[in-house]
Amino acid sequence: MPRWASRASAAAVLLGLVGCAGETPDRARIASATLRDTGAGWVLEVEQQLRFSPTMLEALSNGIPLRLAYTLDCAPWRGGHAIELRYAPLQRAYTVQPSGQEARRFGRRSAMLSALDRVRLPLPEALPADCPGGVRVVLDLTGLPTPLRFPALLRPEDWRMVSPKASWQAAAR
Numbered sequence: 001m002p003r004w005a006s007r008a009s010a011a012a013v014l015l016g017l018v019g020c021a022g023e024t025p026d027r028a029r030i031a032s033a034t035l036r037d038t039g040a041g042w043v044l045e046v047e048q049q050l051r052f053s054p055t056m057l058e059a060l061s062n063g064i065p066l067r068l069a070y071t072l073d074c075a076p077w078r079g080g081h082a083i084e085l086r087y088a089p090l091q092r093a094y095t096v097q098p099s100g101q102e103a104r105r106f107g108r109r110s111a112m113l114s115a116l117d118r119v120r121l122p123l124p125e126a127l128p129a130d131c132p133g134g135v136r137v138v139l140d141l142t143g144l145p146t147p148l149r150f151p152a153l154l155r156p157e158d159w160r161m162v163s164p165k166a167s168w169q170a171a172a173r
Contacts, residue, residue: 030166055158067143074133
């Protein structure tokens with residue numbers, strides 16, 4: 001194969017992957033993001049609307065964990081959080097586990113999905129008080145088991161979940 005053909009193939013694959021990264025506001029939308037002082041520190045309270053595809057729900061019901069990745073930025077600070085969704089068939093329990101926190105258990109999938117309508121993301125103490133920022137949620141495809149990653153890239157309509165960026169206002173500290 002000529003050198004230019006291999007470069008063209010690589011460019012086509014790269015453009016295809018970039019196209020898969022587009023926002024899906026019909027599937028993931030952040031309604032509001034508000035800074036709250038809990039007394040033990042600041043948290044970002046996110047009200048969101050997530051609509052999982054039948055493929056995602058089937059994977060979850062078959063014990064495949066799904067990972068929601070939250071990107072937080074407030075120039076020059078950037079950070080992130082993750083929430084892992086899991087189903088344990090032997091225990092017949094769904095769990096929601098934010099990074100660095102204890103898992104919450106649910107007996108029904110609908111209860112677990114309802115709990116995702118509002119999440120609280122802890123913020124570092126070093127975050128400037130006058131910092132308005134933004135938050136976005138994405139279904140992290142790198143968290144899928146390796147055999148599912150390639151099909152997820154081939155069928156993005158079944159797996160893509162990317163919210164538009166939502167802003168939060170600076171809070172008086």
